[in-house]
Amino acid sequence: MTVQPAHVAAPSGAARTVHAACPHDCPDTCAIRVTVQGGQVIRLQGDPDHLTTHGALCTKVSRYAERNSHPERVLTPLKRVGPKGAGQFVPVGWDEALDDIAARVRAIAADDPQAILPYSYAGTMGFVQGEGMAARFFHRLGASQLQRTICAEAGATGLAQTYGATVGMHVQHFAESRLILIWGSNSIASNLHFWTYANAAKRAGAKLIAIDPRRTETAEKCHQHLALRPGTDGALALGLMHELIAHDWLDHDYLSRHVEGWPELRERALQWSPERTAAECGLSADEVRGLARDYGTTAPAAIRLNYGMQRVHGGGNAVRLIALLPCLIGAWRHRAGGLLLSASGWNKPLRNPALGRADLLAGRQPRSINMSTIGADLLREASPDFGPRIQALVVYNSNPVAVAPQSAQVVQGFAREDLFTVVLEHFLTDTADHADYVLPATTQLEHWDVHASYGHTWVLINQPALPPRGQALSNAEIFRRLAARLGFDEPCFLDSDETLARQAFQPEHVDFDELCRVGWVRLPVPDAPFAEGGFPTPSGKARACAPDLPLPDHVRNHECAETDPALAERYPLAMISPPARNFLNSTFVNVKSLRDIEGEPLVEMHAEDAAARGLAEGQMVRVFNDRGEHHCRLRVNGRARPGVVNGLGVWWRKLGVNGTNVNELTHQRLTDLGAAPAFYDCLVEVAALAA
Numbered sequence: 001m002t003v004q005p006a007h008v009a010a011p012s013g014a015a016r017t018v019h020a021a022c023p024h025d026c027p028d029t030c031a032i033r034v035t036v037q038g039g040q041v042i043r044l045q046g047d048p049d050h051l052t053t054h055g056a057l058c059t060k061v062s063r064y065a066e067r068n069s070h071p072e073r074v075l076t077p078l079k080r081v082g083p084k085g086a087g088q089f090v091p092v093g094w095d096e097a098l099d100d101i102a103a104r105v106r107a108i109a110a111d112d113p114q115a116i117l118p119y120s121y122a123g124t125m126g127f128v129q130g131e132g133m134a135a136r137f138f139h140r141l142g143a144s145q146l147q148r149t150i151c152a153e154a155g156a157t158g159l160a161q162t163y164g165a166t167v168g169m170h171v172q173h174f175a176e177s178r179l180i181l182i183w184g185s186n187s188i189a190s191n192l193h194f195w196t197y198a199n200a201a202k203r204a205g206a207k208l209i210a211i212d213p214r215r216t217e218t219a220e221k222c223h224q225h226l227a228l229r230p231g232t233d234g235a236l237a238l239g240l241m242h243e244l245i246a247h248d249w250l251d252h253d254y255l256s257r258h259v260e261g262w263p264e265l266r267e268r269a270l271q272w273s274p275e276r277t278a279a280e281c282g283l284s285a286d287e288v289r290g291l292a293r294d295y296g297t298t299a300p301a302a303i304r305l306n307y308g309m310q311r312v313h314g315g316g317n318a319v320r321l322i323a324l325l326p327c328l329i330g331a332w333r334h335r336a337g338g339l340l341l342s343a344s345g346w347n348k349p350l351r352n353p354a355l356g357r358a359d360l361l362a363g364r365q366p367r368s369i370n371m372s373t374i375g376a377d378l379l380r381e382a383s384p385d386f387g388p389r390i391q392a393l394v395v396y397n398s399n400p401v402a403v404a405p406q407s408a409q410v411v412q413g414f415a416r417e418d419l420f421t422v423v424l425e426h427f428l429t430d431t432a433d434h435a436d437y438v439l440p441a442t443t444q445l446e447h448w449d450v451h452a453s454y455g456h457t458w459v460l461i462n463q464p465a466l467p468p469r470g471q472a473l474s475n476a477e478i479f480r481r482l483a484a485r486l487g488f489d490e491p492c493f494l495d496s497d498e499t500l501a502r503q504a505f506q507p508e509h510v511d512f513d514e515l516c517r518v519g520w521v522r523l524p525v526p527d528a529p530f531a532e533g534g535f536p537t538p539s540g541k542a543r544a545c546a547p548d549l550p551l552p553d554h555v556r557n558h559e560c561a562e563t564d565p566a567l568a569e570r571y572p573l574a575m576i577s578p579p580a581r582n583f584l585n586s587t588f589v590n591v592k593s594l595r596d597i598e599g600e601p602l603v604e605m606h607a608e609d610a611a612a613r614g615l616a617e618g619q620m621v622r623v624f625n626d627r628g629e630h631h632c633r634l635r636v637n638g639r640a641r642p643g644v645v646n647g648l649g650v651w652w653r654k655l656g657v658n659g660t661n662v663n664e665l666t667h668q669r670l671t672d673l674g675a676a677p678a679f680y681d682c683l684v685e686v687a688a689l690a691a
């Protein structure tokens with residue numbers, strides 16, 4: 001039996017509740033209940049019956065109805081009338097917009113379909129409105145492929161090299177840990193439901209230690225905070241190993257049976273005395289020793305690693321080193337010991353290739369463009385190694401003009417008059433402002449979807465609660481209509497959104513009817529998955545090194561005093577730009593009640609650094625380097641460590657004082673593994689802004 005969407009099945013006047021899922025790029029992937037009456041959402045709450053959601057949503061998504069009914073929602077297709085980037089549009093009908101887009105796409109594809117590039121990320125993490133019908137469309141077209149690296153690829157690659165897949169502990173078992181290292185994660189802001197479990201462990205007597213350059217709201221609530229220099233996590237992991245070896249806090253049995261390459265790793269770690277480690281990390285040698293003692297002598301010990309620490313040159317190697325720590329002490333033997341960075345590898349094997357239909361490439365192998373270098377790539381001319389110049393972009397579920405590194409180049413690329421850009425959106429974002437056509441997309445309350453999580457082990461359904469506002473269509477429907485206009489006559493282009501939802505997972509693993517009835521299906525993952533080894537590597541062992549895998553090492557930032565002293569002379573401050581708590585990347589920046597909590601774009605600085613520059617709390621400053629200049633308010637609020645400034649992201653450029661955000665300052669150099677951006681590996685200087 002299929003559960004009907006509320007707006008279809010509800011007798012007029014009666015309240016009805018549907019199962020929904022939070023669509024955002026957040027490890028918590030909450031289960032939601034939406035109650036609708038008379039075409040209005042009357043209640044939107046975390047599902048009390050879903051274990052990890054336990055009835056609670058974050059502040060942002062509690063305001064989802066406000067975002068949905070926002071007066072600035074795009075409700076009709078819009079066609080550009082002003083200059084590129086000016087955000088001047090007139091409403092047009094769907095037929096006119098889609099006919100014109102199809103004609104432009106057809107003309108470019110006739111020459112070389114690789115001149116067309118899809119650009120999407122995790123505005124919704126849903127399988128249907130993400131790479132469902134869209135993937136079919138671009139595969140059939142033979143468009144360029146997109147390397148989706150902007151968030152997690154350094155860490156995911158490092159984790160998979162070590163364990164064989166992006167897998168780890170169950171989030172709920174952190175409640176039973178005795179020691180939790182919260183490493184590169186502001187959990188209260190960006191992993192709230194993990195924090196609930198960490199807090200339960202704390203109440204039961206566990207020790208919590210935050211490893212983060214910034215004194216976050218999470219670090220404040222831990223027993224200890226180690227404010228290391230950005231990009232030195234690999235060194236810290238090696239220094240911890242040194243102490244674990246020196247004091248013989250090792251699980252020799254686990255190491256010998258379940259780890260490949262331990263002798264080589266041991267040799268390398270022995271080069272990292274507490275003093276050397278401390279000097280590299282900007283910590284004291286006693287802090288390094290104390291952390292190692294806690295980690296080596298407390299069981300079960302768990303690490304909640306998160307992506308904040310891998311947005312630097314050496315992010316991939318650092319994840320490899322940290323992921324080996326639980327193997328040294330045998331922490332994996334207990335279900336409340338080990339490490340969690342990502343759980344997505346538990347659901348990946350259960351996904352259904354019938355959803356994206358890579359077979360529609362029919363033997364073609366289009367080039368692949370890295371989304372993190374979109375600024376540079378939009379400006380590249382045709383060449384034998386690059387291929388054709390990018391002539392058309394179709395953007396959905398992403399806001400690259402705000403979120404991609406080195407905005408000056410990104411904006412210059414999007415402003416090309418000869419580039420044909422289509423943006424599927426809810427709002428006129430910085431990216432939509434640069435479109436030739438903006439197409440109104442449905443929201444999570446208005447469409448079907450299926451979700452898996454990178455922070456827990458359930459699959460969730462999202463049933464539509466409301467009819468689409470205005471003329472909005474789902475992403476899948478927009479690509480379906482474009483496919484019809486381009487004459488793609490394979491039957492898969494007729495599949496409805498609900499059919500796509502059914503196809504997302506292999507039916508023998510996820511029973512769709514149960515998914516609709518209950519709201520979620522739990523994946524069969526063992527409680528303590530690596531208690532007896534059994535990593536999903538060829539040997540079943542965790543891998544430090546192997547003939548095909550070099551030993552991990554500490555890799556310094558692209559931009560730091562040791563790597564580039566001349567640059568550090570001019571720009572002595574390291575800038576990190578982690579998320580603001582009440583935004584989700586650049587989503588929600590236009591929701592007034594949330595923007596009011598965040599206030600305005602700001603940069604946090606240590607009191608000594610402010611004094612050295614004659615700067616005071618609350619004044620307006622320019623943050624600058626060779627790439628650009630960003631104006632914002634200075635906060636001397638005790639959250640920044642010396643030598644590091646924190647520019648909280650990711651604001652809309654057009655709401656910035658000088659029409660910029662922090663990405664005006666970041667660069668497009670990539671990480672050691674995974675070809676990801678190094679957002680938090682960035683030198684700047686700060687000065688007063690002349691009145």
Ligand SMILES: Nc1nc2c(c(=O)[nH]1)N[C@H]1C(S)=C(S)[C@@H](COP(=O)(O)OP(=O)(O)OC[C@H]3O[C@@H](n4cnc5c(=O)[nH]c(N)nc54)[C@H](O)[C@@H]3O)O[C@H]1N2
Pocket residue numbers: 025026027151183184185186187189190191211212213214216229230231232233306307308309310312576578579580581582583584585586650680
């Ligand atoms: N409220 C909110 N929640 C979010 C998001 C959001 O924008 N807002 N974004 C979502 C997305 S897309 C993601 S990927 C995740 C991101 O969430 P996380 O994976 O937790 O990553 P970040 O928030 O980037 O950074 C986490 C912490 O790492 C610290 N950090 C920065 N550089 C370093 C370093 O070199 N070493 C160490 N040890 N720490 C460092 C930062 O100060 C920050 O406090 O959160 C998701 N959840």
Ligand SMILES: Nc1nc2c(c(=O)[nH]1)N[C@H]1C(S)=C(S)[C@@H](COP(=O)(O)OP(=O)(O)OC[C@H]3O[C@@H](n4cnc5c(=O)[nH]c(N)nc54)[C@H](O)[C@@H]3O)O[C@H]1N2
Pocket residue numbers: 023025120121122123124129150151152396397398399400403404424425426427429441442443444475577578579584585586587649650662663666679
């Ligand atoms: N300086 C700096 N830059 C960063 C980061 C940082 O920490 N610092 N974080 C990076 C990270 S981790 C990430 S993941 C990226 C995130 O970058 P993006 O994935 O681009 O995320 P958002 O900025 O949230 O933009 C998502 C857009 O998708 C739209 N959207 C949502 N649902 C739908 C839908 O169903 N259909 C359509 N058509 N549109 C929809 C939303 O309205 C929103 O405008 O940013 C990166 N950029």
Ligand code: SF4
Pocket residue numbers: 022023024026027028029030057058059060061062192193584
């Ligand atoms: S953003 Fe994260 S914490 Fe908030 S509702 Fe969504 S999944 Fe839950």
Ligand SMILES: [Mo]
Pocket residue numbers: 025150151152
């Ligand atoms: Mo992300």
